[in-house]
Amino acid sequence: MDHIKVKDKNHLVRNENTNAIINTDVSGYIEYENNYKRLYNQNKRIEQVEKNVDEIKSDLNEIKNLLRSLSNES
Numbered sequence: 483m484d485h486i487k488v489k490d491k492n493h494l495v496r497n498e499n500t501n502a503i504i505n506t507d508v509s510g511y512i513e514y515e516n517n518y519k520r521l522y523n524q525n526k527r528i529e530q531v532e533k534n535v536d537e538i539k540s541d542l543n544e545i546k547n548l549l550r551s552l553s554n555e556s
Contacts, residue, residue, distance in 0.1 A: 485495035485504065493507035505511065 484498040488494035488496055495504050495506055
C-alpha cells in the first residue's frame with residue numbers, strides 16, 4: 483500500500499489507491515478510546531445514582547403515606 487504524507491499533518495497519510503486519509507497517530511487513538519470508556523462508565527454510574535435516588539424518593543413517599551395513615555387512625 484502506497485501512502486503520501488498529508489501536508490502540515492504529520493499524523494495523516496493518504497492512500498494512493500483509494501485516496502482515503504488515514505490517521506497514523508496510535509497514541510492519540512488510544513487516548514481517545516480511554517476517554518470514551520471513562521465517559522461511558524461515568525455516564526453509567528450517573529444513571530445508576532439517578533435510579534437509586536428515584537428509588538429512595540419512592541421509599542420516602544411510601545413511608546410518608548404510612549405515617550399519615552397511622553396518624554389518621556389515632
